[in-house]
Amino acid sequence: MGQKITIEPVTRVEGHGKVTIHLDNEGQVTQTRLHIVEFRGFERFVQGRPYWEAPVLVQRLCGICPVSHHLAAAKAMDVIVGAGTGDGLTPTGEKMRRLMHYGQMFQSHALHFFHLASPDLLFGIDADPKSRNVLALALENKDLAVQGVMMRKFGQEIIAATAGKKIHGTGAIPGGINKHLSQMDKEHFLNGKAPMNIDSMIEWSQAALEFFHHYHEHNVGIIDAFVEFPSSYLSLVRKDGALDLYHGVLRAKDQEGNIILHDIDYQNYLKYIDEEVRNWSYMKFPYLKELGNDAGWYTVGPLARMNNADFIDTPLAQHEFEKFKAYNKGKLSHKPMHAHWARLIEVLHAAEKMKELLNDPDLLSGELVVKGTRQHEGVGIIEAPRGTLFHHYKVDHQDQITLCNLIVSTTHNNQPMNEAVNQVARKLMTGKKEITEGMMNAVEVAIRAYDPCLSCATHALGQMPLELTLLQNGQVLHTRKNR
Secondary structure (H helix, E strand, O other): OOEEEEEOOOOOOEOOOEEEEEEOOOOOEEEEEEEOOOEOOHHHHOOOOEHHHHHHHHHHHOOOOHHHHHHHHHHHHHHHOOOOOOOOOOHHHHHHHHHHHHHHHHHHHHHHHHHHHHHHHHHOOOOOHHHOOHHHHHHHOHHHHHHHHHHHHHHHHHHHHHHOOOOOOOOEEOOEEOOOOOHHHHHHHHHOOOOOOHHHHHHHHHHHHHHHHHHHHHOHHHHHHOOOOOOEEEEEEOOOOEOOOOOOEEEEEOOOOOEEEEEEOHHHHHHOEEEEOOOOOOOOEEEEOOOHHHHOOEEOOHHHHHHHOOEOOOHHHHHHHHHHHHHOOOOOOOOOOHHHHHHHHHHHHHHHHHHHHHOOHHHOOOOOEOOOOOOOEEEEEEEEOOEEEEEEEEEOOOOEEEEEEEEOHHHHOHHHHHHHHHHHHHHHHOOOOOOOHHHHHHHHHHHHOOOOEHHHHOEOOOOOOEEEEEEEOOEEEEEEEEO
């Protein structure tokens, strides 16, 4: 019968999931699976609702990245009201949305790196769980912990100033935005008392990258050799190939770096992307139709964006991007732990873009909304912190939503996360007679590199304990429980 190891739930991620690992009688790993055990429902919830409710309604998917869903839905509704596909808004409308989005990227990436990922980096994968958390981080490295908290706070304040609230705001509406930035908010973000001003945020973003470089230099094994496997990559890029987190065209590269999806208009995404259902997960498995469901899976997120972009249009982030490319000798990085590096480059880029936008007079005045010829179908795509986010809607003549299809970032990364789990399990658990907490956490570290938001991909209520059982020929050899 062999052995079966269950990790339930995966910790320090948003949402609920579990991992099962099967070993044969010789202790060889034969199967690994990341199961998403929450049930999805939002695609049905919104049907029958008036289309203008969508940007406010769908962000209830998540309290961690509501701005991403808010803006993706708003971009789809821009098409419905005839305002275009992202670059057809007024200058004020587009720039206010961009400022909101960069605030979201900044705070979400800071939350993940400082609160969720850094405890593993600072204290080690095998460290006592009691010391592998943000509270222990604050005791060990107070400055780092404070910076993480304050960076998240700054991003949240940017969101409040543009969306009306830090969580579940109402700023983006079909065809534009519902407010200007106030002069008082502008002055606060540009010239407020340190560290709560944009220049301090840029300095701290650079400091976070220096921290990572120092850690990487002394822990190459964890960042480079811990897990690595070839993948294709999907993301938006600007039409000139630059990194663009708000709008662009869809690009995909294969594992060799060849472009296999050539900067297509994302309104036509269904021609190129499909989703497969498997009976052991509520989360679907997207793939590129041209390559088929076995070979067509791909990775999204910060690492994919670094692999796909030709350049970054802010100078400090571009300098870091060049370091990233040089380290990988100009080739794609297939190391999931490099996503932490890529994530911090995006933190710096977001800070630079926020400063640029805060100095733009269009945020203080100008037309807020534009409308054109009414349409009955629209797609909105944005680069959320965790990767490319798809919102697709159809609306009838009574203005009611009749179809909603959401492909969230974590759904795109379903197969890559399963690949990462498989590799770590085979490396660390083959032939082992006893489960250690470090082995359990190592599997979770691989998953956390993707910063998954499982409740965005599927939806449920409740809590689950962490319980692992090792079986051999039906006999329990070892059990561990964490609650």
